[in-house]
Amino acid sequence: xxxxxxxxxxxxxxxxxxxxxxxxxxxxxxxxxxxxxxxxxxxxxxxxxxxxxxxxxxxxxxxxxxxxxxxxxxxxxxxxxxxxxxxxxxxxxxxxxxxxxxxxxxxxxxxxxxxxxxxxxxxxxxxxxxxxxxxxxxxxxxxxxxxxxxxxxxxxxxxxxxxxxxxxxxxxxxxxxxxxxxxxxxxxxxxxxxxxxxxxxxxxxxxxxxxxxxxxxxxxxxxxxxxxxxxxxxxxxxxxxxxxxxxxxxxxxxxxxxxxxxxxxxxxxxxxxxxxxxxxxxxxxxxxxxxxxxxxxxxxxxx
Amino acid sequence: xxxxxxxxxxxxxxxxxxxxxxxxxxxxxxxxxxxxxxxxxxxxxxxxxxxxxxxxxxxxxxxxxxxxxxxxxxxxxxxxxxxxxxxxxxxxxxxxxxxxxxxxxxxxxxxxxxxxxxxxxxxxxxxxxxxxxxxxxxxxxxxxxxxxxxxxxxxxxxxxxxxxxxxxxxxxxxxxxxxxxxxxxxxxxxxxxxxxxxxxxxxxxxxxxxxxxxxxxxxxxxxxxxxxxxxxxxxxxxxxxxxxxxxxxxxxxxxxxxxxxxxxxxxxxxxxxxxxxxxxxxxxxxxxxxxxxxxxxxxxxxx
DNA sequence: TTAATTTTATGAATTTGATTAATGAAGATC
DNA sequence: GATCTTCATTAATCAAATTCATAAAATTAA
Numbered sequence: 304x305x306x307x308x309x310x311x312x313x314x315x316x317x318x319x320x321x322x323x324x325x326x327x328x329x330x331x332x333x334x335x336x337x338x339x340x341x342x343x344x345x346x347x348x349x350x351x352x353x354x355x356x357x358x359x360x361x362x363x364x365x366x367x368x369x370x371x372x373x374x375x376x377x378x379x380x381x382x383x384x385x386x387x388x389x390x391x392x393x394x395x396x397x398x399x400x401x402x403x404x405x406x407x408x409x410x411x412x413x414x415x416x417x418x419x420x421x422x423x424x425x426x427x428x429x430x431x432x433x434x435x436x437x438x439x440x441x442x443x444x445x446x447x448x449x450x451x452x453x454x455x456x457x458x459x460x461x462x463x464x465x466x467x468x469x470x471x472x473x474x475x476x477x478x479x480x481x482x483x484x485x486x487x488x489x490x491x492x493x494x495x496x497x498x499x500x501x502x503x504x505x506x507x508x509x510x511x512x513x514x515x516x517x518x519x520x521x522x523x524x525x526x527x528x529x530x531x532x533x534x535x536x537x538x539x540x541x542x543x544x545x546x547x548x549x550x551x552x553x554x555x556x557x558x559x560x561x562x563x564x565x566x567x568x569x570x571x572x573x574x575x576x577x578x579x580x581x582x583x584x585x586x587x588x589x590x591x592x593x594x595x596x597x598x599x600x601x602x603x604x605x606x
Numbered sequence: 607x608x609x610x611x612x613x614x615x616x617x618x619x620x621x622x623x624x625x626x627x628x629x630x631x632x633x634x635x636x637x638x639x640x641x642x643x644x645x646x647x648x649x650x651x652x653x654x655x656x657x658x659x660x661x662x663x664x665x666x667x668x669x670x671x672x673x674x675x676x677x678x679x680x681x682x683x684x685x686x687x688x689x690x691x692x693x694x695x696x697x698x699x700x701x702x703x704x705x706x707x708x709x710x711x712x713x714x715x716x717x718x719x720x721x722x723x724x725x726x727x728x729x730x731x732x733x734x735x736x737x738x739x740x741x742x743x744x745x746x747x748x749x750x751x752x753x754x755x756x757x758x759x760x761x762x763x764x765x766x767x768x769x770x771x772x773x774x775x776x777x778x779x780x781x782x783x784x785x786x787x788x789x790x791x792x793x794x795x796x797x798x799x800x801x802x803x804x805x806x807x808x809x810x811x812x813x814x815x816x817x818x819x820x821x822x823x824x825x826x827x828x829x830x831x832x833x834x835x836x837x838x839x840x841x842x843x844x845x846x847x848x849x850x851x852x853x854x855x856x857x858x859x860x861x862x863x864x865x866x867x868x869x870x871x872x873x874x875x876x877x878x879x880x881x882x883x884x885x886x887x888x889x890x891x892x893x894x895x896x897x898x899x900x901x902x903x904x905x906x907x908x909x
Numbered sequence: 910t911t912a913a914t915t916t917t918a919t920g921a922a923t924t925t926g927a928t929t930a931a932t933g934a935a936g937a938t939c
Numbered sequence: 940g941a942t943c944t945t946c947a948t949t950a951a952t953c954a955a956a957t958t959c960a961t962a963a964a965a966t967t968a969a
Contacts, residue, residue: 306689309612311927326945338928340947345927351696356749358764360936360945365749366702367695374688378681385677386609392670393654399669446659446668461661614956629916641957643918648956663916663965 306349310382313375315342316354316364320372324361388426395587397426403439404431404452406575407501408548411531412600413452419595424588443578450589451578452596454509463584464576467597470604472509472571473552474564475535476544483562487570490518497543499534502527510546513571535561546571550603575600609652613685616678618645619657619667623675627664691729698890700729706742707734707755709878710804711851714834715903716755722898727891746881753892754881755899757812766887767879770900773907775812775874776855777867778838779847786865790873793821800846802837805830813849816874838864849874853906878903 318328319339329336347354354368364372391397400420404413410431417429432448439451443462456464474488482492493515505511515522526543528534531551538545539560546566555561565571577593584590621631622642632639650657657671667675694700703723707716713734720732735751742754746765759767777791785795796818808814818825829846831837834854841848842863849869858864868874880896887893 306692308685308688324945335929336946337930337948341927344947350692352692356747357946358747362946363748366704366752367692369749370691370695370702371688374684378684381677381681381684382611385611385674388673389609389653389655389670392673399673401669444659444661445666446672449669627916638958639917640919640959644956647918660917665917 308346310379312342312346313371313379315339316368316371317375317379319343319355319362320364320368391426396424397428398586398588399428399449400589400592401428401430401432401448402450402452403442403448404433405439405507406452406454406548407433407503407507408531408551409452409575411551412596412603416592416595416599420588420592423591427588440578443580446580449579449583450592453576453578454573456576456578459578461581462578463581464578465584465593467575467577467593468600468604469572469574470600471549472513472546472566472573473549474544474546474566475538475552475555476562476564477539477541478560478562480541480544480562482544482564485564487565487568489567490514490520493522493544494520495523497524497526498522499526499528499537499543499545501534502529508546509548509571509573510566513573514566550600553603611649613682615645615649616674616682618642619671619674620678620682622646622658622665623667623671694729699727700731701889701891702731702752703891703895704731704733704735704751705753705755706745706751707736708742708810709755709757709851710736710806710810711834711854712755712878714854715899715906719895719898719902723891723895726894730891743881746883749883752882752886753895756879756881757876759879759881762881764884765881766884767881768887768896770878770880770896771903771907772875772877773903774852775816775849775869775876776852777847777849777869778841778855778858779865779867780842780844781863781865783844783847783865785847785867788867790868790871792870793817793823796825796847797823798826800827800829801825802829802831802840802846802848804837805832811849812851812874812876813869816876817869853903856906 314332315328318331319325322328322331325339325343326336329339332339343354350367352367353365354371355362356365388397402413404410413431417431420427420429439448439453440457440459440462442448443451444459452467453464474482476482482488482496485492498510500508500510505516514520524543526537528537531547534545534547535555537543552563556563577596579589579593617635618631621634622628625631625634628642628646629639632642635642646657653670655670656668657674658665659668691700705716707713716734720734723730723732742751742756743760743762743765745751746754747762755770756767777785779785785791785799788795801813803811803813808819817823827846829840831840834850837848837850838858840846855864855866859866880899882892882896
C-alpha cells in the first residue's frame with residue numbers, strides 16, 4: 304500500500320497545527336470540519352501511523368505528524384513561489400530572456416544594456432549564452448533561447464528580425480604602422496599582416512566573411528584574443544592589426560596611438576538585428592531590451 | 607483565476623521531459639495518453655501560458671515549462687524522501703526518539719549508549735533534551751518527547767515505567783577531608799560543608815530529596831557546577847564535598863585522592879526508570895535503547 | 910508522392926474520490 | 940451535572956481526473 308500525499312494534505316497539517324484544532328483550520332481553509340477529518344483519516348490509514356494525539360481535546364501533532372509538518376513547511380513555500388512566478392508571467396512582469404549573441408564584440412554594448420534591464424525588470428531571468436557552440440536560430444525556435452543578436456537575417460516562420468542599428472567594420476593599426484599611410488585598406492593589404500581577431504569561427508567575423516574569404520586572401524598570421532582591450536593593446540604595440548566594429552573603436556578614434564581606416568574605399572557597412580519569436584515580441588520587456596540595445600549602440604558610435 | 611498545481615502535474619511535466627513526449631510519459635506513469643493531454647491543457651489554461659512548444663512533434667518544454675520543470679525537480683525529491691521516511695516508520699526502521707533526562711548525571715552513561723544506538727538505527731532521529739525547563743511526563747503524553755529517564759515512577763495512563771537499574775548515591779570528599787574519617791555520612795555532617803552539585807533544582811538531586819530536605823538541613827554553601835569532571839576536581843582540591851551516583855564515582859573509587867562513603871548507615875539506594883508510551887514500547891528500537899541503557903550503567907557500576 | 914506510423918487533441922461517458930450535511934460520541938468548561 | 944467544544948462517522952452529493960473512441964497533425968517509410 305502506497306502513501307499518496309497531496310498539497311492539500313500539507314496545507315491541512317499546517318493549518319491544524321497553526322490554528323490549534325481541526326475546527327479552526329477548517330474555517331481558515333474554507334472547508335468543512337468533516338472534510339478535514341476525512342482527509343486526516345485517509346492520510347493516517349495510508350501512512351499506517353497516527354498523525355495526531357487525540358488524548359486531549361484540541362488535538363496535537365504526534366511525532367510522525369511533526370515530521371510531516373516540517374516537510375510541509377519546506378515544500379509549501381516552494382509552490383507558492385512558483386505560483387507567484389506564474390502570476391507574474393501572465394502579467395508580463397516576469398519571464399525569461401536568454402540571449403544568444405553571434406557577434407563577439409557585442410558584449411561591449413550589451414553589458415550596459417543588461418545592467419539597465421535588470422534594474423527595470425528584476426523578475427525577468429536574463430542571461431547571455433555565448434552562441435559559440437550551437438546554431439542560435441534553431442535554438443530560438445525550440446525556445447532554448449529567447450533572443451538572438453545576429454547580422455544575417457533569415458526567413459524563418461514564427462521568428463522576426465528587428466533592425467537594431469548600422470555599423471561599420473573598421474581597420475585599426477598603430478600610428479607607426481606602414482598601412483597607416485593609406486587612405487583605405489584593401490584585401491591585398493592583409494596578405495603579409497598579423498591579424499588579431501576574437502576566438503570565433505571565421506565566418507562569424509566580418510573581415511573574413513565580407514572581405515578576405517570573397518577575395519581568397521589569407522593573412523600571414525592570425526592571432527586570437529578574447530578581450531577587446533587586449534586586442535587594442537597588441538595593436539598599439541605593433542604586434543598586429545585588427546578590424547573592429549565602430550562602436551568598439553570609439554575609445555581609440557581620437558587617440559594618437561592608433562589610426563583607423565575604412566576597409567575598401569566604401570567601407571564595410573553592416574546591420575545588426577535582434578531575432579525573437581513573434582509571440583515574445585508582444586512582451587513589453589522584450590521590446591524594451593531591443594529598444595535600449597539600439598540606443599546604447601548608437602550612443603557608443605556617436606563619439 | 608488561480609493556478610492549481612498538484613504533485614501529479616509536476617510528475618507529468620518531469621516524465622514528459624525525461625521520456626520525450628506525452629505518449630511515452632503516459633506509459634511510464636501507467637496512465638492514458640489522453641489523461642496527460644487533458645492534464646496539460648488544464649494546466650496551461652490555468653497558467654495562461656503555453657508549457658510546451660508544439661511546432662515539432664515529440665513536443666518539447668517551452669520557457670515557462672522549463673521553469674516548471676525546475677520546480678518539479680526541487681519539489682519531487684522532497685516528498686519522495688518523505689514517503690520513504692514514512693515507509694521506514696511503518697516498518698519500524700525509522701522514527702523519533704527524543705529523550706528527556708531528569709537526572710543530570712545520566713549523561714555519563716547515556717552518551718555511550720546513544721553512540722551505539724545511532725550506529726544500529728541510523729534512520730531514527732535521536733536527541734537528548736535536557737529536561738530542565740519543563741515537566742517531562744506531561745511532555746511524554748503530548749508526544750513532545752518519547753522517553754523520559756526518571757527516578758520517580760508515577761501512575762499515568764498510557765505511560766509505562768521500565769526499571770533500568772539500581773544505584774546508590776554516594777558521598778565523595780578529598781582523602782584529607784575531616785569527614786573522610788567517618789564510616790558513614792549523616793545529614794548533620796553537611797551543615798557546615800560546601801556542597802557541590804549539578805545546576806538543577808534541589809528536588810531533582812537525591813542528596814536533597816532523600817536526605818537534606820526531610821532532615822531540614824541546609825549546607826553552609828552550595829556551589830553549582832555543570833561538568834562531573836569539574837566537580838571531582840573541586841572535591842579533590844578540598845573546595846567542597848559532593849554526593850554522586852555510584853556509576854559516576856567508579857573512576858575515583860580506587861584513587862587515593864578521594865574517599866567515598868555511604869550516606870546514612872544503610873546508604874541512599876534508588877532505582878532508575880525509563881518511561882515511554884505503551885505504544886512506543888512495542889517498537890524494537892525503543893526496546894533496544896532501554897536494554898542497552900541498563901547494560902551500560904551496570905557495566906559502569908561493576909568496576 | 911502516397912501510405913503507414915507515430916504523436917497529440919478532443920468530446921462524451923465513466924469512475925474516482927473529495928466534500929458536505931446531519932448526527933453522534935467524547936472531552937472540556939462552567 | 941449541564942452545556943459547549945471538538946472530533947468521528949455515515950450516506951449522499953458533487954467535482955474533477957481519467958478513460959474510451961476517434962480525429963487531426965506530423966513524421967517516417969515505401
